[in-house]
Amino acid sequence: MIYRMIEKGVIALAAAIPLLVIAALFALPAAAQDVKFDSDGALAQPTGYREWVYVGTPVTPNDMNGGEAPFPEFHNVYINPSAWAHYKSTGEFPEGTVLVKELVSVGSKAASSGKGYFMGEFIGLETAIKDSKRFPKEPGYWAYFSFGHSYPLAKEAKAQKTATCAACHQALAADDMVFTQYYPVLRAAKGTR
């Protein structure tokens, strides 16, 4: 009797294993889960990214760029948490990586701490997404989106042409088209298991 029950248990377990494997596959970071595309392939303005993992803030102030920085002024960069976890353990940006660069104006140039550049208001939003299924022809499978440089931002955006954004990233960025040379958080995380 006991043996029969054990036997049944083993059979039930064996039957469950393929189901567990299938469930695990679905749980893997799939293509761009943290953002939404409409049926025309336009990307909806990302939400919730201020609670993702923060990786760095390059700053290109207008007053050092002839009054008109191409991307004004602070650039707060965030990565989606599942891609962060993958990058931390493998040193690679996985399928479904989303990088958001939120532009913030320089609000003030002096504070009680000294002279400098201090953040003012949110003014713009750019996004890079790695997705081989959606963007099979883009270098590194990265596509780039701009929601504008002044509020109100566009509600959705189409992928930019390769020459407009990807070409510069491909030529000059340190790691898989991402400018990790300016993101100490990503550099520190790479390879640490």
Ligand code: HEC
């Ligand atoms: C001439 C070079 C150049 C072009 C063209 C360019 N970028 Fe970038 N991009 C950079 C540099 C340099 C950084 C990092 C430093 C910074 O933000 O100033 C960056 C960072 C980014 C980031 C943060 C993640 C990362 O890859 O480092 C996003 C998102 C981004 N750019 C989107 C865009 C979009 C969208 C376009 C096209 C509309 C674009 N970029 C065009 C040079 C470029």
